[in-house]
Amino acid sequence: MPLPAPEVEREALHTRSIRVDAFARADGQWDLEAELIDVKHYDFERSVGVHKAGEPVHHMRLRVTFDESFTITAARAGYEAAPYGQYCMAIESAYQDLVGMNLLKGFRDTVKRRFGKVQGCTHMTELSYVLPTVAVQALSGKRREEREAAPEGEEKRPFQLEGCHALRLDGPVAKEFYPKWYVTPVTRN
Secondary structure, three states, X not given: OOOOOOOOOOOOOEEEEEEEEEEEOOOOOEEEEEEEEEEEOOOEEEOOEEEOOOOEEEEEEEEEEEOOOOEEEEEEEEEEEOOOHHHHHOOHHHHHHHOOOEOOOOHHHHHHHHHOHHHOOHHHHHHHOOHHHHHHHHOHHHXXXXXXXXXXXXXXXXXXXXXXHHHOOOXXXXXXXXXXXXXXXXXXX
């Protein structure tokens, strides 16, 4: 259901767009290509002149390659627009340090420790935070096929169960769609 229409007149100020595309590679690994674009809806003064409404203030890209264990094997960052140009862009190569990090094992905390504050770019780091859930979505079909092909009695619990409120084991979704894994809710006095 969409949000209700605003009750008060308002003016658009800023738009952030984030897009992530996932790709299966011929070598058996996967790529995630993430993009962040920030635009202002008004002109503003900069030291080098006027920044026009609608022109990107930030436009950055991040590509990571990961293997079957969700470990990043390659990483590349790039900027098309940044408020301080070459000074912002100078951090690009640091994001190769994503290599070796696991998208499913403490990824966001590890990224925050490695790229927090002056050790990274706030926007590039924020962009990286969306990668784990996209990786899971990208491989959901593969995991479903593996689960369906497993011999009787060797099925693994679907990875998404217990991952959010709707997918709790004692909830109606588990009861209807994953009855094998459903558990009766504990009643509290």
